[in-house]
Amino acid sequence: MKIEVLGPGCAKCKLLAERTEEAAKGLGADFTLVKVTEYPDIVARGVMTTPGLVVDGVVKSQGHVPTVAAIRELLR
């Protein structure tokens, strides 16, 4: 599973990355987590409001930080 956290590096982006890592580890899944911080890369993924969560190329959430439980559902 390829997980991307999109955002220029603001507090919420960091929080999303932490929660996503926790959720993914909780699932015991095999995953790589990449932070996408450059604007052209963020825009190219079709995300307009950061932070964004992209799993295997699919935008799962944007504009807010879901709870760990909600992220776990998004990763399934």
Added chain:
Amino acid sequence: MESGTKSCACEGPVTRPAPSSGPGFWASGGWLLAALPAWFAIYLSLKPAADWLAFSVFALRPGSRLGEAVAFFAYDGPKVLLLLGLVVLGVSFVQTFISPERTRDLLAKRTGAWGNLLASLLGIATPFCSCSAVPLFIGFVRVGVPLGATFSFLVSAPMVNEVALFLLLSLFGWRIALLYTVTGVMVAFLSGWILSKLRMERHLEPWVMEIPFEASVGASAPMGFARRIEMALQATRDIVAKVWLYVLAGIAVGAFLHGYVPAELLARFMGRSAWWSVPLAVLIGVPLYANAAGIIPIVQVLLAKGAALGTALAFMMAVTGLSLPETVILRKVLKPRLLAVFLGIVAVGIVLVGYLFNLLM
């Protein structure tokens, strides 16, 4: 006040609709209706309770500096927090109907002054965070929102928002809250409209129009009333948790400075007679970066100490509407000339609003 380009002055998380049936009406939302009378009862009993606390429990003398300061704080603190909860809840509920994607689609291809006006108005209610300014800008421009309307939105969104509205309402009354909102929208509208007349599309950085782009679709699954209430409550919790300390600190500073700083101190510098005070307030305010929760209590002190209303409002608009970090962020999509024109037009608009109020009030 916050600092650093990486932190974000947005007031809370942008909640987004997600498909869910949710529990029944009463279980998740209906109790709120029942709670409203209780809210009013508490609100109305705050003043007597504060007086009782200050003058009976602490046995302070009515009319004494300390006594009045404690009574003021014990009354104003809870009052403002109660109002904050109610207003933010209401706005958060409305915001479950509005996403940046929906705003963008409403504005796409809408040319002319109406597009600018609509963008300025939508800016009030659309959840927006300055960290998202660049992707949002590109998202708007690439689906065909005119450049002018995009700028109208970018000015109005941070300047006129729910926290600003509530704080103005509770600290200064509805007249000033309304004045600020109307003139804030006016500045946003006129800035965007003038920019659209200047036809500066070629002053965008080339990558804005060249990079591969795919218009995102906001989650638009139908949502029940209960789910919206649930999301509004979540947003309210987050926002209140984030700003209550700033608000109380501001009120505390206001309560104590009131007695100990001579009231005429600022009148000389920020009073109506000092014609240069408005542009100076804007010049100082533009580089500063703070959200409404941080700046309004300061504005309250300025006003109490003799600053003219127009000068204080111009200062607040400059701090919330324009900022150095946002300028740095926008430079990534705007060539220097367009960026300078944008900053210049908005700053001049804010100065004019300042003069207008100093003349009228």
